[in-house]
Amino acid sequence: MPSHRFPPRYPIALALCALTALAALPLRGWLDLANIVMLFLLVVFICAVRLGRGPAVAAAFASVALFDLLFVPPHLSFTVVDAQYLVTFTVMLAVGLITSHLVARVGERTEAMQAREHETRTLYELARDLGAALNVEQAAMIVDRHCRGLGMTATLLIDVRPAGDGGDFACHGASLTDAERGQAGAAYRDDRPTRIDAAGRAMMFLPFSGATRPRGVLVVAADHGQGRGLAPEPLLTAVASLAGIAVERLHYADVARQSELETQAEKLRSSLLSSISHDLRTPLTSLVGLADGLADLRPRLAPEVAETAAIMREQARAMHRMVTNLLDMARLSAGRIALNWQWQPFEEIVGSSVRLLDDLLANHALRVDLPPDLPLVRFDAVLMERVLCNLLENAAKYSDPGSAIDLIGRVDAGGLEISVRNQGRGFPPGRLDKVFELFERGGPEPAVAGAGVGLAVCRAIVAAHGGEIVAENRDGGARVRFTLPMGQPPALTGEPG
Amino acid sequence: MTEAVGAVLVVEDEPGIRRFVCDGLHRAGYRTTEAATAHEGLAAMASAETQLVILDLGLPDMDGLSFIGEVRRWSSLPILILSARSREQDKIAALDAGADDYLTKPFGVGELLARIRVLIRRHVPDGAPIHRFGAIEVDLARRLAMRDGADVHLTQIEFRLLAVLLGNSGKVMTHRHLMREVWGPGHADQEHYVRIYVRRLRQKLEDDATRPRHILTETGVGYRFQP
Numbered sequence: 001m002p003s004h005r006f007p008p009r010y011p012i013a014l015a016l017c018a019l020t021a022l023a024a025l026p027l028r029g030w031l032d033l034a035n036i037v038m039l040f041l042l043v044v045f046i047c048a049v050r051l052g053r054g055p056a057v058a059a060a061f062a063s064v065a066l067f068d069l070l071f072v073p074p075h076l077s078f079t080v081v082d083a084q085y086l087v088t089f090t091v092m093l094a095v096g097l098i099t100s101h102l103v104a105r106v107g108e109r110t111e112a113m114q115a116r117e118h119e120t121r122t123l124y125e126l127a128r129d130l131g132a133a134l135n136v137e138q139a140a141m142i143v144d145r146h147c148r149g150l151g152m153t154a155t156l157l158i159d160v161r162p163a164g165d166g167g168d169f170a171c172h173g174a175s176l177t178d179a180e181r182g183q184a185g186a187a188y189r190d191d192r193p194t195r196i197d198a199a200g201r202a203m204m205f206l207p208f209s210g211a212t213r214p215r216g217v218l219v220v221a222a223d224h225g226q227g228r229g230l231a232p233e234p235l236l237t238a239v240a241s242l243a244g245i246a247v248e249r250l251h252y253a254d255v256a257r258q259s260e261l262e263t264q265a266e267k268l269r270s271s272l273l274s275s276i277s278h279d280l281r282t283p284l285t286s287l288v289g290l291a292d293g294l295a296d297l298r299p300r301l302a303p304e305v306a307e308t309a310a311i312m313r314e315q316a317r318a319m320h321r322m323v324t325n326l327l328d329m330a331r332l333s334a335g336r337i338a339l340n341w342q343w344q345p346f347e348e349i350v351g352s353s354v355r356l357l358d359d360l361l362a363n364h365a366l367r368v369d370l371p372p373d374l375p376l377v378r379f380d381a382v383l384m385e386r387v388l389c390n391l392l393e394n395a396a397k398y399s400d401p402g403s404a405i406d407l408i409g410r411v412d413a414g415g416l417e418i419s420v421r422n423q424g425r426g427f428p429p430g431r432l433d434k435v436f437e438l439f440e441r442g443g444p445e446p447a448v449a450g451a452g453v454g455l456a457v458c459r460a461i462v463a464a465h466g467g468e469i470v471a472e473n474r475d476g477g478a479r480v481r482f483t484l485p486m487g488q489p490p491a492l493t494g495e496p497g
Numbered sequence: 498m499t500e501a502v503g504a505v506l507v508v509e510d511e512p513g514i515r516r517f518v519c520d521g522l523h524r525a526g527y528r529t530t531e532a533a534t535a536h537e538g539l540a541a542m543a544s545a546e547t548q549l550v551i552l553d554l555g556l557p558d559m560d561g562l563s564f565i566g567e568v569r570r571w572s573s574l575p576i577l578i579l580s581a582r583s584r585e586q587d588k589i590a591a592l593d594a595g596a597d598d599y600l601t602k603p604f605g606v607g608e609l610l611a612r613i614r615v616l617i618r619r620h621v622p623d624g625a626p627i628h629r630f631g632a633i634e635v636d637l638a639r640r641l642a643m644r645d646g647a648d649v650h651l652t653q654i655e656f657r658l659l660a661v662l663l664g665n666s667g668k669v670m671t672h673r674h675l676m677r678e679v680w681g682p683g684h685a686d687q688e689h690y691v692r693i694y695v696r697r698l699r700q701k702l703e704d705d706a707t708r709p710r711h712i713l714t715e716t717g718v719g720y721r722f723q724p
Contacts, residue, residue, distance in 0.1 A: 277581070278581075281581055281602060281603075282511050282514065283513065284603055285513075285514055286513030286516070286517060287603075288605065289514060289603065289605065289606060290513070292606045292607070293517045293520050296521065296524050296607075297524075298524070313605070316603065342692075343689040343692070344692045345692060347696070347706065347707040349716060350707050351708050355713065368705075368707045372706065381717045492689070492690065492693055
């Protein structure tokens with residue numbers, strides 16, 4: 001602004017008037033007084049253009065005084081003989097004042113326009129630079145750089161909570177005192193710009209939002225070194241909203257990158273699982289088939305060799321079940337298993353489970369007790385069959401041959417309850433709540449093979465169906481109960497049964 | 498026991514599995530052709546006389562469904578699928594694409610031979626209207642079912658369902674297939690109908706409906722009738 005570059009404006013204006021008077025003095029005899037008035041008016045005009053409104057007004061008064069003193073007879077006296085010169089003075093003063101006012105207004109407008117253009121350019125450059133920012137630190141540095149151009153320092157406080165409640169801010173830029181942070185938090189929660197002048201230093205806290213939610217607070221402080229105040233509030237508000245847009249853009253870029261990474265990881269995990277699954281199951285399938293083939297050989301194998309072959313086949317099958325459990329557990333614990341929900345009678349999977357475990361259950365008396373009019377239940381048949389198989393397999397493994405195994409189904413308020421009970425030694429007391437944990441075994445060194453995965457898989461599957469599973473010792477044996485929510489089965493229209 | 502009209506083509510990339518499958522088939526008197534990839538399998542089908550295809554769904558060079566589609570363009574040969582448990586959707590897709598039956602790994606030689614016998618025999622329809630299994634006798638022509646000589650009342654839909662199962666004896670039938678055969682098209686989302694009517698059939702025909710011996714559940718896939 002010119003006012004800062006030319007501090008002694010009034011003396012200059014007065015000196016100009018004096019110079020004009022001196023230059024015109026020798027011409028007093030030749031020039032008409034009206035033309036001398038013109039010279040003074042020219043000086044007032046120049047003052048208005050170059051020095052501003054105040055000096056021009058001063059020049060107008062000085063011109064009138066000098067004109068009266070030096071040019072209007074009697075000379076060197078303010079006395080006016082001819083009254084018509086009073087009109088000259090008045091007009092001269094009025095023209096000087098009006099001219100200086102008009103010129104100054106034009107100058108002020110030009111200055112304001114230049115200032116606005118500067119602001120616009122600053123905002124444009126800020127927006128352009130923020131568009132290229134790759135992370136929040138860079139964005140904060142860019143905001144700070146542009147604010148320094150305006151004589152301020154800037155700090156960005158970013159709300160890092162997903163809820164956007166302003167509980168925790170990440171600070172980027174010049175560090176803030178606790179009091180200033182508190183002030184920023186208050187401004188954020190009220191969503192209202194706040195200005196403080198602490199210790200002679202003006203600061204402003206401007207909350208900003210993205211399109212979806214509040215994002216943080218822009219804190220600007222006047223820079224001591226430059227001795228200038230804060231930029232006007234509308235400009236600061238615009239800077240804050242640009243920062244908000246940039247922060248939101250960076251946030252969603254982050255989210256997109258994160259989900260891209262997760263998708264990649266998920267793809268890798270499932271392809272890993274399916275290749276492990278293939279690589280483990282294939283040799284077991286060969287083993288079962290080859291051992292099974294030995295029984296068919298002609299001439300017949302010696303009895304002990306045939307028995308060995310049968311054991312090999314059974315062991316390979318058991319191993320296969322274990323691998324299946326482990327892989328199911330891996331899929332279930334990844335939480336990405338899609339259940340194949342179907343309304344179906346529960347006894348369907350009882351029949352198929354019993355058929356799958358034919359050899360294993362051959363030495364036990366399985367008693368199935370299901371009401372014949374059991375309503376349809378909604379579940380994933382393959383997974384629920386795994387639950388039943390695991391429970392029946394455990395019941396058979398942990399009880400003596402020839403003993404009974406009970407499979408009982410009941411409907412009550414909580415839904416369908418299925419329980420499997422054997423007549424073995426039961427679960428070790430005191431560990432009932434632990435048996436469903438992964439790799440948890442019945443005792444320190446149980447005599448029966450197994451990896452402690454079966455019951456963990458059962459719990460994961462039942463939980464995925466919205467049910468609960470409990471282990472107990474009842475009636476001289478171990479009992480596992482689980483529930484399935486009943487829901488409202490779809491209607492059946494058509495012929496009566 | 499066997500009809501020596503052609504060889505059984507075994508398309509399986511795992512040598513161990515291929516070995517025991519072929520050994521079992523040889524012992525039962527079948528001739529075999531072996532292929533380690535789908536392309537070899539298709540080439541073998543074109544050159545040799547084949548009476549049945551055993552296809553592993555997890556071949557490295559071609560999707561099993563594409564293989565089935567390729568074969569079905571010019572042949573109605575029986576196709577038996579080998580597949581892992583927990584891939585039920587794959588099995589259903591393969592059956593819908595034209596495969597005739599499947600075996601879940603691991604399987605024994607006995608199961609394999611039983612399936613093959615059913616698939617080969619199916620090409621020679623016996624046409625007999627009277628079926629007997631357990632204590633049950635069903636006369637398809639006269640729409641009668643008897644248990645130990647006493648009439649069993651079956652509704653129209655129950656009888657139709659039973660007839661479809663008997664007509665495809667030994668072969669797995671998907672829920673959707675049964676739905677279409679018994680109820681007609683347009684009921685694809687009402688598979689629970691099939692399950693409810695199968696339950697009724699079991700309660701009327703099986704000794705123990707919770708442990709059926711003839712109308713068997715193929716979990717996640719469908720049903721199989723076994724005489």
